[in-house]
Structures are given as structure tokens and as C-alpha cells.
Amino acid sequence: MVIKLDKVDVVVVGTGWAGGVVSAELSKAGYKVVALERGKNVTREDYIGVKDELRYTDRYEMMQNLASETITSRNYIDETALPVRTRKEVMVGTDLGGGSVHWAGATYRWKPYDFEIRSKTIERYGEKKIPADMTIQDWGITYDEMEPYYDRWEKTAGISGEPDPIGDMRSSDYPNPPMKSSPAVNLFMETTKKMGYHPYRVPSGNLSQPYTNPDGEKMNQCMFCSFCSHYGCDFGAKSDPLVTVLPTAMKTGNFEARTGAYVRRVLYNDGKATGVLYTDVMTGEEFEQPADVVVLAAFTFTNNRLLLLSKIGQPYDPKTRTGVIGRNFNAQFNITFLGARGYFKDKKFNYYMGAGALGATLSDFAGDNFDHSNVDFINGGGIELRQYGDGAIATNHVPKGTPGWGEEFKKNSVYYANRSLVVWYTMATMSYWHNFLDLDPMYTDSFNDPLLRVTYKYTDQDRNMAKFGIEKSREIMEAMGADIVDEDEVPEEFDHIYDGMHYAGGVIMGTDPATSAVNNYLQMWDVNNLFVVGASAFPQFAGHHPTATVGALAYRASEGIVNYLKNGGQLVKGEQKSHSI
Amino acid sequence: MADKSTGTNEKSGMSRRTFIKNSGLVAGGLVGGGLFGGLLTNQFQKKPELAAFSDEKISGGLQEARVFINRAEDFKILSAATERLFPKDDVGPGAIELGVPYFIDKQLAGEWGMNAKEYMKGPFITNIQAAGNHNNSGNQDSQGPNAATQVPTPTPRYQSILNRGEIFTLGLRRIDQVSQEDFGARFVDLAPEKQDEVLRMFEEDKVELKGVGSSNFFYMLLQVTIEGAYADPVYGGNKDMMGWKMKEYPGPRMSYLDTIEAEEFIVMEPESLRNYQGH
Numbered sequence: 001m002v003i004k005l006d007k008v009d010v011v012v013v014g015t016g017w018a019g020g021v022v023s024a025e026l027s028k029a030g031y032k033v034v035a036l037e038r039g040k041n042v043t044r045e046d047y048i049g050v051k052d053e054l055r056y057t058d059r060y061e062m063m064q065n066l067a068s069e070t071i072t073s074r075n076y077i078d079e080t081a082l083p084v085r086t087r088k089e090v091m092v093g094t095d096l097g098g099g100s101v102h103w104a105g106a107t108y109r110w111k112p113y114d115f116e117i118r119s120k121t122i123e124r125y126g127e128k129k130i131p132a133d134m135t136i137q138d139w140g141i142t143y144d145e146m147e148p149y150y151d152r153w154e155k156t157a158g159i160s161g162e163p164d165p166i167g168d169m170r171s172s173d174y175p176n177p178p179m180k181s182s183p184a185v186n187l188f189m190e191t192t193k194k195m196g197y198h199p200y201r202v203p204s205g206n207l208s209q210p211y212t213n214p215d216g217e218k219m220n221q222c223m224f225c226s227f228c229s230h231y232g233c234d235f236g237a238k239s240d241p242l243v244t245v246l247p248t249a250m251k252t253g254n255f256e257a258r259t260g261a262y263v264r265r266v267l268y269n270d271g272k273a274t275g276v277l278y279t280d281v282m283t284g285e286e287f288e289q290p291a292d293v294v295v296l297a298a299f300t301f302t303n304n305r306l307l308l309l310s311k312i313g314q315p316y317d318p319k320t321r322t323g324v325i326g327r328n329f330n331a332q333f334n335i336t337f338l339g340a341r342g343y344f345k346d347k348k349f350n351y352y353m354g355a356g357a358l359g360a361t362l363s364d365f366a367g368d369n370f371d372h373s374n375v376d377f378i379n380g381g382g383i384e385l386r387q388y389g390d391g392a393i394a395t396n397h398v399p400k401g402t403p404g405w406g407e408e409f410k411k412n413s414v415y416y417a418n419r420s421l422v423v424w425y426t427m428a429t430m431s432y433w434h435n436f437l438d439l440d441p442m443y444t445d446s447f448n449d450p451l452l453r454v455t456y457k458y459t460d461q462d463r464n465m466a467k468f469g470i471e472k473s474r475e476i477m478e479a480m481g482a483d484i485v486d487e488d489e490v491p492e493e494f495d496h497i498y499d500g501m502h503y504a505g506g507v508i509m510g511t512d513p514a515t516s517a518v519n520n521y522l523q524m525w526d527v528n529n530l531f532v533v534g535a536s537a538f539p540q541f542a543g544h545h546p547t548a549t550v551g552a553l554a555y556r557a558s559e560g561i562v563n564y565l566k567n568g569g570q571l572v573k574g575e576q577k578s579h580s581i
Numbered sequence: 582m583a584d585k586s587t588g589t590n591e592k593s594g595m596s597r598r599t600f601i602k603n604s605g606l607v608a609g610g611l612v613g614g615g616l617f618g619g620l621l622t623n624q625f626q627k628k629p630e631l632a633a634f635s636d637e638k639i640s641g642g643l644q645e646a647r648v649f650i651n652r653a654e655d656f657k658i659l660s661a662a663t664e665r666l667f668p669k670d671d672v673g674p675g676a677i678e679l680g681v682p683y684f685i686d687k688q689l690a691g692e693w694g695m696n697a698k699e700y701m702k703g704p705f706i707t708n709i710q711a712a713g714n715h716n717n718s719g720n721q722d723s724q725g726p727n728a729a730t731q732v733p734t735p736t737p738r739y740q741s742i743l744n745r746g747e748i749f750t751l752g753l754r755r756i757d758q759v760s761q762e763d764f765g766a767r768f769v770d771l772a773p774e775k776q777d778e779v780l781r782m783f784e785e786d787k788v789e790l791k792g793v794g795s796s797n798f799f800y801m802l803l804q805v806t807i808e809g810a811y812a813d814p815v816y817g818g819n820k821d822m823m824g825w826k827m828k829e830y831p832g833p834r835m836s837y838l839d840t841i842e843a844e845e846f847i848v849m850e851p852e853s854l855r856n857y858q859g860h
Contacts, residue, residue, distance in 0.1 A: 051834075051854070054816060058731075065698045067698055086700075087698060089739065182841050183842075223835060223837065224836065224837040225833075226837070349846070350837075350841070353840065392812075392819075393732055393808050393812060394732060410667055417829070418829065442704070495736075495738075
């Protein structure tokens with residue numbers, strides 16, 4: 001029997017950056033907000049003493065338990081998808097704060113080009129530059145319109161950084177200066193500057209100094225202890241929802257974060273979402289939480305799956321190429337982080353020290369910053385060197401030709417433990433009609449609901465761009481003085497490993513209800529009181545990390561939700577476009 | 582040994598004593614100025630008597646008993662195999678000396694060995710090569726945004742009904758069987774080069790294993806061997822932090838704020854989670 005709870009103004013599914021920002025903004029505006037999180041209730045104390053590489057990096061302590069639910073994966077439409085069974089193959093965040101707690105902290109704004117990619121590509125190179133199978137589209141919002149939201153999010157998160165010298169308009173500086181640097185980062189900066197590029201320090205959610213954000217939340221200065229990516233910060237020095245937006249929401253008295261609440265359906269009646277159905281994972285009881293506005297702000301996979309399970313919106317059908325839910329699934333997989341590794345015979349780096357976003361980057365080969373007339377791809381990516389602070393289990397990089405185990409492996413892996421650096425190309429991924437999400441016909445979760453199925457393959461665009469980035473990375477690594485430079489190899493096909501957390505699309509934003517699910521306030525075209533917030537809204541992936549854009553979109557959506565609660569109705573008028581998809 | 586040369590930029594100006602003194606100052610700063618100072622004080626301030634608990638004394642031999650692998654014979658095969666993957670040499674101790682076989686035994690007895698947090702619902706497709714979407718060519722070392730922080734072993738697609746504990750039991754016995762059939766002796770009695778040949782057959786998927794590809798088993802064995810050499814000693818491997826000492830890895834530390842900019846390489850006496858957590 002389903003227990004019906006009292007109605008609230010807003011119910012939010014998910015407590016990461018997306019759900020956290022929405023919760024904070026709506027509860028600050030005086031609305032009653034309940035956020036539902038399927039994972040555990042965690043606080044800063046849960047992360048004290050987490051400096052355990054085996055437990056967190058290798059055994060994925062902070063990731064979703066796949067025993068009850070995973071995804072299935074295949075490359076081609078006629079293939080049978082197989083479940084992605086282990087946490088070594090798929091990383092999905094869980095617990096209060098979600099994936100935003102164990103992020104590394106690298107924070108990039110996306111470019112004007114990214115938001116209007118279709119128009120700008122056609123404008124500069126002609127329609128033919130876009131391959132027939134590629135389904136990239138404009139977001140229905142421009143960089144100039146996004147800028148104030150980026151600015152707000154950076155201030156909330158206390159980002160430490162310096163502007164990209166060839167970057168775009170900023171209304172203000174980062175709230176904090178860049179972090180301290182290290183010899184490896186300096187070497188990258190100096191070398192690439194000499195090469196005529198425009199390096200700058202990675203804007204970071206690891207704070208360079210103590211900081212109080214505009215909501216009054218305090219954060220500490222990063223200690224460079226190395227335990228960021230895969231870990232919660234035990235010092236409150238990495239910006240995440242647990243030290244920023246969730247406490248802000250809590251202070252209003254209008255907010256409740258309900259953990260162990262596994263949302264299974266969005267309830268929908270007569271063109272309106274009426275609330276959500278969830279199961280309490282501690283008791284197995286089922287609850288209905290009615291609300292005036294439903295916000296899906298969970299991970300990309302969950303946002304898509306909940307809409308498909310709830311039968312809201314037209315599911316995408318690759319055969320007819322119609323429908324919107326699951327369309328344009330896009331992501332950064334292994335091919336998007338290839339580059340070159342350099343081995344220094346006589347130089348040692350303190351590479352066991354570091355922080356998730358300690359590093360330097362350059363945008364000379366990002367977006368449309370370089371001429372694509374004579375290259376066989378569009379878009380690009382940042383080139384980065386990061387000093388995460390490697391653990392002992394991870395530092396086994398050996399020059400090519402070294403066997404993968406045995407005496408020679410051991411000798412080289414120990415020798416080069418502090419003598420190798422990597423430079424990589426964080427390239428963009430474009431969307432294609434054949435890469436999409438739907439429900440799996442065979443595999444189910446512990447409630448016997450279908451799993452989400454991913455159909456994804458690499459394209460020539462991906463492989464060509466990766467090759468380009470590897471070449472640039474190799475040139476930089478050689479100029480940095482490495483004695484041995486090993487290039488990464490471009491994989492033939494996607495290998496079903498989802499280890500990067502950067503999965504997007506499926507509930508994308510746009511101007512045309514035929515090719516997008518939400519408008520530029522993340523409001524569903526056909527369900528006025530349902531907002532779907534997060535990377536699921538990206539029509540394609542830019543060549544940089546996604547978190548700042550998720551944060552900015554969450555501020556945009558919050559504004560839309562307040563507007564809707566006051567005035568109702570569709571906030572944007574849809575435009576029918578004639579171009580085929 | 583030539584590889585031991587530490588180069589010209591080896592730490593010079595800073596002794597270990599100086600570093601410890603400095604990091605003490607850092608900790609003082611944290612506690613005074615930190616938001617969570619009160620919360621962290623107990624964690625960060627080490628009691629002087631902690632030094633008396635050397636890891637040598639607490640690890641001892643008491644943890645060296647099997648809790649998953651029943652047959653002593655299986656454990657001997659495991660030990661011999663891990664020692665070939667990570668042999669003792671002039672660089673430092675090998676898998677056996679580091680306690681890797683006991684580490685693996687404990688891992689198999691726990692969440693990892695039982696696939697407690699993996700998706701284990703059917704149907705299972707065991708012949709995934711034939712299904713066309715098997716992939717074990719990728720080396721995780723050079724792939725993915727987390728590549729730099731992952732064990733650099735390939736990740737074959739896991740599609741077995743067997744959990745890791747069952748796969749290890751099956752795999753270890755098959756190693757012995759292949760040794761006897763193809764090389765005429767028990768695995769533990771083979772010459773090291775022959776042992777390598779047997780292991781290579783598994784690595785290259787040339788051995789039939791019921792329910793799982795032999796390379797799946799091999800890469801799991803390789804992964805967990807490297808983990809056993811370098812994980813925190815609390816898990817039973819990396820005995821006396823010898824793996825860390827070999828690699829000049831300092832173990833978990835609270836702060837490198839004062840040293841992150843240092844040009845010279847800094848060697849520190851490693852600390853473990855036990856030092857870090859304090860008791």
C-alpha cells in the first residue's frame with residue numbers, strides 16, 4: 001500500500017550540484033522543498049580518514065551499489081546489450097551530494113561556440129562540414145545568457161582560478177586566485193608558453209584560500225593531500241553540495257533532504273506531474289510525495305530512466321529518428337582523454353602530492369578556436385596536465401614495450417613511479433542518431449523494472465579528433481623534455497567502460513519540441529511543472545569538463561521554477577524547425 | 582643497480598626531521614584556523630605514544646592465516662603465481678614477502694570476492710567473444726579521465742555467473758592442471774620460466790575455463806596482486822609498508838601545503854591509515 005504524504009511546493013530527485021542548487025534557490029525563495037536521495041545520509045565526518053586508495057579508488061566505496069541496478073551496454077542497434085556488471089566498469093555517484101562529492105574539482109565554462117554549435121559551424125564552414133549522421137544542435141541559449149549563471153555558480157562554489165587568456169567574456173574574476181603550483185605544472189605552463197600557446201591554471205573547486213560564499217557558507221584552504229577524485233574531502237576544502245548549497249537550503253527551514261528514498265516513478269496525470277513514487281530502502285515501504293513542481297535532478301542515467309519508466313515524453317526511436325527521450329546520448333569516454341605519457345630518466349616529481357584540479361591547461365585547440373577547414377572533424381578540447389596526487393597502487397606506468405607483469409614490469413614501474421607525467425586532450429563528443437538511451441528488453445533491477453540501455457559507438461569524428469589531440473599532446477610532452485614519450489592508441493570501438501562520470505544527453509534542451517525534451521529553463525515542453533536538470537540536458541558534449549555547466553544550468557532552472565510557481569505555463573515558446581535530424 | 586640512482590634533483594635541503602617539524606606547524610595552523618578544527622583535532626594530533634606501535638609489531642604473523650581458501654594446495658599455487666607476477670628482486674620484496682597471497686585471500690572473503698556490490702542477475706552470456714562484444718584489448722592505464730588514478734590492468738567485460746571467489750578457486754586449480762598436462766609437473770614445482778609460460782596461456786585466453794574467460798581470471802589476479810603490494814597494510818598486504826618504501830610513497834598524509842611547490846624530491850618515512858587515524 002502506498003502511503004500518501006502531504007503535498008509540498010517542490011520535490012527534487014537527487015542531491016548533487018543540480019538538485020542542490022535547485023533546493024537552495026527554491027527554499028531561499030520561500031517554497032517548501034523536499035529532496036529525495038536514494039543513497040545514505042553523509043556528512044563531513046564520513047570522510048575523515050578516507051585516505052584509503054584501495055577502498056575508494058579501487059573498490060569504489062562512494063559509488064552506486066550495482067547489485068540492485070546498473071545499465072546495459074552495446075555498440076550497435078542490432079546487438080544484444082549486456083549488463084555492465086562491475087563497479088570497475090561503471091561509476092555512478094550515490095549518497096547525499098551525489099557524484100558532486102567525489103569530483104576532482106576542475107571547472108570550465110563552455111564556449112559561445114558550444115551553445116550554438118550547429119549555426120556557428122554552418123556559418124563558418126558550410127552545411128557540409130556536419131556529417132549526415134551527426135545530430136548536434138544549438139542549445140536554445142547563448143553564452144551571453146549563460147554567463148550570469150556561470151558567474152553565480154563559481155561564486156557559490158568558491159572557484160580558484162585565473163581567466164583563460166583566449167577565453168570569453170567574464171562579468172567578474174574567479175572569486176579566489178589560482179592554487180599553489182608545482183614543478184610539473186610549471187613545466188607544462190613554461191613549455192607551452194614557449195611553444196606559442198596560451199596556458200592557464202585549471203580553475204579549481206579545491207580552494208586556494210579560506211572562503212565564505214555569498215550564501216555565507218565557509219570553506220577551507222586545500223591541503224594538497226591527494227585524495228580528491230573518488231573521495232569526499234575531509235577538510236571541507238573541496239567545493240561540493242555538502243559544504244555549500246545543501247546547508248544553505250537547510251538554513252531556510254523550508255528544506256528537507258530525505259535519504260534512502262529510491263524514486264521509482266514520476267506520477268503523471270492529465271498533462272501534469274503530480275509528484276513522485278518512492279521506496280524507503282530501510283523499510284521497503286512505498287510513499288507518494290505530491291508536489292506542485294517535480295524536478296528531476298539526478299544523474300543522466302536516472303533522469304532518462306525515470307522518464308522512460310514513467311512514460312512521460314515521447315521515447316526516441318532510432319529507426320524513425322523521432323521522439324525525444326533518450327535522444328543524443330553523449331559522453332566523455334576513454335577516447336576523449338587520450339594523449340601522451342612522458343618518462344623522465346633523471347628527473348623526479350613529488351607526484352604523490354597533489355589535488356584533483358591542480359594543473360594547467362590550454363584552449364588553443366578547443367571548440368572552434370582553431371581553423372577546422374583542413375581537419376576531418378569539428379570541435380576540439382582542452383589540453384591538460386593534472387597532478388591529482390597519485391596513489392601507490394595506481395603509479396605503475398611503464399614505457400611501452402615493458403611486459404605487463406614480472407621482473408621487468410616491477411623494475412620499471414618502481415623506477416618510473418615518480419618520473420612520469422601525462423598530457424591529454426579532453427576532447428568533445430558530438431551526438432549521432434545511432435547513440436541513444438532506451439529501456440532494456442531483458443535485464444531488470446531489483447524491483448523488476450527494466451534497466452536503462454546504452455547504445456553507443458565511436459565514429460570517425462571521434463577517432464580523427466583523438467588522433468589530432470594525441471599528436472599535439474606528444475609534441476608538448478617532447479618539448480617538456482621527457483626522455484621517452486609514449487602515445488596513447490586510438491581504440492577501434494567503445495569498450496563499455498563507463499569510468500569517467502561524464503555521461504550526458506537524452507533529455508536535451510533546444511528550441512524545437514520535436515528535437516528537444518526541455519526548453520532553456522530545463523522545463524519539459526509538454527509537462528509545464530516538470531523540470532529535468534543536469535547533464536541530461538546537454539545536446540552534445542563540449543571539450544571540457546561538465547560540472548560548471550551543470551551548476552550554471554541549475555541556476556537557470558531555479559529561476560524558471562520560481563517563475564513557473566508565480567505565473568504558471570510554458571516559459572518559452574517552441575519553434576518548429578524544418579531541418580531533418 | 583643502475584635504476585636505484587635517484588638523479589640530481591634528489592631531496593637535498595630537507596631532512597625528514599625538518600619535514601615532520603614543518604608538517605607539525607601545518608597541522609597547528611589547521612586546528613587554529615580551520616572550520617572543522619574541533620572535529621579534526623583528535624584526528625590530527627598524534628599522541629606521542631603512538632610511535633611505540635610500530636607496524637612490525639601489529640602485523641606480525643597473527644593475520645597470516647587463510648579465511649577464504651580452504652585447501653593449502655590452492656594457496657601455494659596462488660602464492661607461486663603472485664610471486665611470478667611481482668617477483669622478489671634487487672629492487673625489493675616480492676609478492677610473498679609483501680603478504681600479497683594473504684591480502685588476496687582476505688579480499689576474496691569479503692565484498693570484492695563475493696561481488697556484493699556488482700550486478701549479478703541473469704541471463705549470463707558466457708561466450709561473449711561469440712556474442713561480438715567482448716573487449717579486453719583496452720589498457721585502462723591510458724584510458725579514461727580516471728586513468729591516472731587506476732590500477733593499470735586491462736578490464737575485460739565481466740559476464741560470468743561466478744563471483745570472484747569462485748573464479749579464483751576455479752582458476753588456481755586450472756593453473757595446476759595445465760601445468761601437469763602441458764609441462765608434466767605441479768605448478769609450484771615448475772621452473773620460473775615454465776610458470777610464466779603457464780600464466781601467459783591464461784593471459785592470452787588460451788586456456789578453457791568453465792564459466793569465464795581465462796584472461797578475465799588472469800587480469801583479476803594481476804590487479805589484486807598489484808593492490809596487495811601497495812594497498813594500505815591494514816588489508817594484510819604491503820607488509821610493514823615495504824611496498825611503499827620501495828616506491829618512496831609516503832602513505833596517506835594530511836597535508837602537503839608546505840611542500841607542494843618543492844623542486845626536490847622528498848622522501849618520507851611512510852605512514853599508514855593506523856598512524857593517520859590514531860587510536
